[in-house]
Amino acid sequence: MLHLQNLTITLGQRLIAQVDTTVHGGEVLTIMGPSGSGKSTLLAAITGTLDPAFAQQGRIILDGQDITALPTEARRIGILFQDDLLFPHLSVGQNLAFGLPKGGNRKERHKTIETALRDVGLQGFANRDPATLSGGQKARVALMRMLLSQPKALLLDEAFSGLDADLREQIRALVFTRARVQNLPVVMVTHDPADAEAAAGPVIHIG
């Protein structure tokens, strides 16, 4: 469960964003608002990557832990962006290995990667060069790389915008299903009302 407790972001005297809400595991909170209204800034506050030009108040509680002051890497929050880039000089399998927590036995890591690929219909893709993948295949690898890092919450920043309509629907359904199965709270920033409709959760309009 992700609790945004009166989370308020300001820039000088200007109020950029303010939310006070709880997102339950498997639930998708949609954030909509015009360009420049502070949606990405709000996500940055949640991941701990807020530009120091902004000031932040309020608390972020994830699974009962106050993570407001924790550094990004300790927050256990996964984020997917539009056109999430895979490392071009690494194979698909090496890209996925990047998501895995460090350490562990090599064989186990290999098996985890194979399972992740199979889960999204990409069995046998481990040695492929990312440049040879379609947009939908890249999106699935980026999603699995993020999930392998075992996040406790998932943020989506226009994550489906670069995909055409059919693919968008497919990847969106995959992300929401994985979030439900893993009981992850999701915060989704989007301009597309169809994303909000598919999320079937609460919607906050900012700006």
Ligand SMILES: Nc1ncnc2c1ncn2[C@@H]1O[C@H](COP(=O)(O)OP(=O)(O)OP(=O)(O)O)[C@@H](O)[C@H]1O
């Ligand atoms: N580093 C910064 N320093 C000062 N102002 C900034 C900085 N980053 C963003 N802003 C301003 O903060 C406001 C919110 O920007 P933000 O990127 O969060 O909007 P957004 O809702 O995500 O927009 P879009 O839908 O276009 O992505 C904007 O007015 C922007 O110009």
